[in-house]
Amino acid sequence: MLKIVHFVLAVILVFPVHALALDGAKLLREMDRNLSPESYESYRKLINIEPNGRKKEFTLFTVKKGLDKVASVFLAPASEKGRSTLRLGENMWLNIPNVGKPIRITSLQSVVGGVFNNADILQLDYAVEYDVTGVREEKGELLLHLKAKTKNVAYDRLKIRLDRNRTLPTSIECLTEANMVIKTLYFKNVRDFGGGIVRPEVIETDSPLYKGYKSVMIMAKIKKRTFKDEVFTLTFMPNLASLR
Amino acid sequence: MSRSGWIIGVLLLCLLPSPAAAEESYVFDLSEIEKKPYHFSGYLEAKPVVYGLDDRAAFYQLRFFNDSHRRTVWEANGRVRLEGGYEKGPARIFARLNTDLQYNDKIHASEKTTFYEAYASVKPLPSLKIDAGKKTMKWGKGYAWNPVAFLDRPKNPDDPEQAMEGYIVATADVIRSFDGPLKTVSFTPAFLPVCNHVNTDFGNADTLTFAGRLYFLLFDTDVDFMFMTGGSRPDRYGVDFSRNVGSNFEIHGEYAWLKSSRKIVLDPSGTARRVETDAHRFLIGLRYLASFELTTIVEFYHAGDGFTSDEMENFFHLIHRGYGAYRATGNPAGLGRAAQLAESGYARPNPMRNYLYVRLIQKDPFDILYFSPSLTCMINTDDLSVSVMPELLYTGIANMELRLRASVLAGARDTDFGEKQNDYRIELRAGIYF
Numbered sequence: 281m282l283k284i285v286h287f288v289l290a291v292i293l294v295f296p297v298h299a300l301a302l303d304g305a306k307l308l309r310e311m312d313r314n315l316s317p318e319s320y321e322s323y324r325k326l327i328n329i330e331p332n333g334r335k336k337e338f339t340l341f342t343v344k345k346g347l348d349k350v351a352s353v354f355l356a357p358a359s360e361k362g363r364s365t366l367r368l369g370e371n372m373w374l375n376i377p378n379v380g381k382p383i384r385i386t387s388l389q390s391v392v393g394g395v396f397n398n399a400d401i402l403q404l405d406y407a408v409e410y411d412v413t414g415v416r417e418e419k420g421e422l423l424l425h426l427k428a429k430t431k432n433v434a435y436d437r438l439k440i441r442l443d444r445n446r447t448l449p450t451s452i453e454c455l456t457e458a459n460m461v462i463k464t465l466y467f468k469n470v471r472d473f474g475g476g477i478v479r480p481e482v483i484e485t486d487s488p489l490y491k492g493y494k495s496v497m498i499m500a501k502i503k504k505r506t507f508k509d510e511v512f513t514l515t516f517m518p519n520l521a522s523l524r
Numbered sequence: 525m526s527r528s529g530w531i532i533g534v535l536l537l538c539l540l541p542s543p544a545a546a547e548e549s550y551v552f553d554l555s556e557i558e559k560k561p562y563h564f565s566g567y568l569e570a571k572p573v574v575y576g577l578d579d580r581a582a583f584y585q586l587r588f589f590n591d592s593h594r595r596t597v598w599e600a601n602g603r604v605r606l607e608g609g610y611e612k613g614p615a616r617i618f619a620r621l622n623t624d625l626q627y628n629d630k631i632h633a634s635e636k637t638t639f640y641e642a643y644a645s646v647k648p649l650p651s652l653k654i655d656a657g658k659k660t661m662k663w664g665k666g667y668a669w670n671p672v673a674f675l676d677r678p679k680n681p682d683d684p685e686q687a688m689e690g691y692i693v694a695t696a697d698v699i700r701s702f703d704g705p706l707k708t709v710s711f712t713p714a715f716l717p718v719c720n721h722v723n724t725d726f727g728n729a730d731t732l733t734f735a736g737r738l739y740f741l742l743f744d745t746d747v748d749f750m751f752m753t754g755g756s757r758p759d760r761y762g763v764d765f766s767r768n769v770g771s772n773f774e775i776h777g778e779y780a781w782l783k784s785s786r787k788i789v790l791d792p793s794g795t796a797r798r799v800e801t802d803a804h805r806f807l808i809g810l811r812y813l814a815s816f817e818l819t820t821i822v823e824f825y826h827a828g829d830g831f832t833s834d835e836m837e838n839f840f841h842l843i844h845r846g847y848g849a850y851r852a853t854g855n856p857a858g859l860g861r862a863a864q865l866a867e868s869g870y871a872r873p874n875p876m877r878n879y880l881y882v883r884l885i886q887k888d889p890f891d892i893l894y895f896s897p898s899l900t901c902m903i904n905t906d907d908l909s910v911s912v913m914p915e916l917l918y919t920g921i922a923n924m925e926l927r928l929r930a931s932v933l934a935g936a937r938d939t940d941f942g943e944k945q946n947d948y949r950i951e952l953r954a955g956i957y958f
Contacts, residue, residue, distance in 0.1 A: 323554075325552045334920075358565055370771075371768060379687075381662040384776070386772045386813055516650065522647065
């Protein structure tokens with residue numbers, strides 16, 4: 281009898297943790313799909329804001345396909361127009377029209393300066409790069425702890441605060457392996473973009489490494505669209521704007 | 525409450541940020557992203573330069589032999605680059621026109637206007653594109669040098685990101701994508717004719733050069749194989765690769781095999797002879813981003829068909845003898861012969877065999893956004909002469925680029941950088957994009 285009681289107690293104690301771990305992975309995939317369809321096109325404006333209020337803006341057209349293919353082309357300002365970026369899994373390239381050939385870039389560099397780096401601008405699904413290591417409820421939100429699947433990912437750990445009703449992030453803390461905060465992304469202004477896409481329109485970010493600086497990403501015209509795989513190749517990079 | 529108390533209270537209420545005011549609103553005007561079938565843009569540049577001359581250097585004596593009191597040259601440079609395109613369905617036309625203006629107190633004013641690119645494209649499928657016209661191909665993975673860029677003009681390693689003039693070609697891109705370790709294959713064939721008024725500076729006349737590049741993205745590594753044949757220039761074959769080995773670390777390399785590469789070398793007495801041999805050129809490099817935002821680019825370049833230290837020394841001695849003869853007799857014939865040899869290869873930016881390139885770029889130091897100081901060193905590892913280039917770049921003003929750069933050359937006599945005409949160069953470059 282005592283053995284049965286111990287077994288039941290053990291199941292009661294262990295099961296919720298196990299169930300939550302499963303739920304965490306499912307929640308992350310759900311969050312990814314709510315943020316964007318698996319394949320889509322969108323327009324984005326990036327604004328870097330300096331402590332004195334001065335701003336620098338960039339406009340990009342972005343296309344994504346499947347889990348690990350994303351590409352962008354700069355539409356403005358004139359100094360950046362025509363530059364394109366491509367990400368295939370952990371590979372990233374930048375094509376500068378004057379320079380002519382795509383060069384490899386790394387996820388921690390930034391093609392726009394400011395707080396956003398290349399991994400933020402060419403973001404894949406979070407579930408592709410991270411495993412959920414824990415889920416708990418805090419202040420009416422869900423807090424997901426994520427760990428990078430490989431050393432090549434820009435941030436070793438993430439802490440995602442999730443609006444449990446919409447399964448959308450409200451903030452994401454990006455941390456190093458030593459748990460030092462590199463930056464925090466704040467997701468704001470949930471908006472209906474049509475086609476069943478309801479997601480935050482604005483992502484703000486700040487960083488203790490760039491005190492007083494802020495970068496903002498505004499989404500527009502995000503919609504489902506499929507592309508041929510050949511679009512996501514180095515050879516196609518100079519022609520990305522033709523997809524608009 | 526007294527009247528003054530009310531006033532202070534109202535003022536405090538006005539000064540305290542209301543929740544609505546504290547929340548910043550951002551505007552994304554959708555008219556900004558409206559697509560037009562045509563586009564037009566441009567770049568204007570002003571670049572004053574001062575050169576500090578080295579009157580004992582061979583290239584000074586070659587170029588300033590009749591003006592030997594000169595210690596500095598002041599130069600004003602201007603550049604206008606206009607580009608435009610029109611797109612309809614799968615077809616597109618594009619042109620980039622470049623005008624360089626130069627004024628200095630030696631050669632006075634000069635102007636050169638060139639179409640850098642002007643071509644038509646048709647893209648019937650995402651996997652197929654055909655181009656015809658003047659175009660830069662830009663093959664290779666190296667930053668400062670590209671030994672496999674068979675169809676391009678030589679890059680200036682002092683300014684490798686500058687736009688370049690192309691050649692008239694007919695070319696295509698055929699792309700296939702796959703799942704698995706081999707993600708992409710593409711093939712780029714290219715035909716380059718050399719005949720009357722067409723690509724006359726490429727090589728032998730009345731020839732048709734055929735070249736091609738086969739690209740693979742295999743196991744997360746870019747790999748290209750290239751070839752060029754056709755009689756205009758000696759046949760050549762090449763391979764390059766590039767790979768990210770971490771979130772902040774990239775490696776790359778290039779190798780080219782040139783059949784029957786030719787050069788003119790001098791013996792110690794100054795007698796010239798033509799040498800023809802197969803040659804190897806290779807480059808190996810890396811790009812590393814440190815946690816404190818310092819980007820390091822390191823490249824080592826070997827050109828088997830470059831000149832040896834002895835061959836360069838013989839050339840410098842030819843100039844010194846010619847200069848001595850000019851000073852003694854007023855006859856510039858010896859210098860004229862040296863000038864011809866200079867044009868054949870001795871005066872190109874990196875004429876010798878082995879070079880090490882190191883570039884350090886610090887992003888946003890002292891919390892100054894868009895400010896990038898950098899330091900570039902090019903070392904001739906054969907004779908240990910060196911070129912050092914500190915640079916300050918600021919891009920914080922919309923569509924403007926401000927660059928202050930110096931270049932200091934150091935080396936013993938009879939060395940590559942020690943015999944250049946300058947001891948130093950200082951330039952300010954202000955560019956506006958529109």
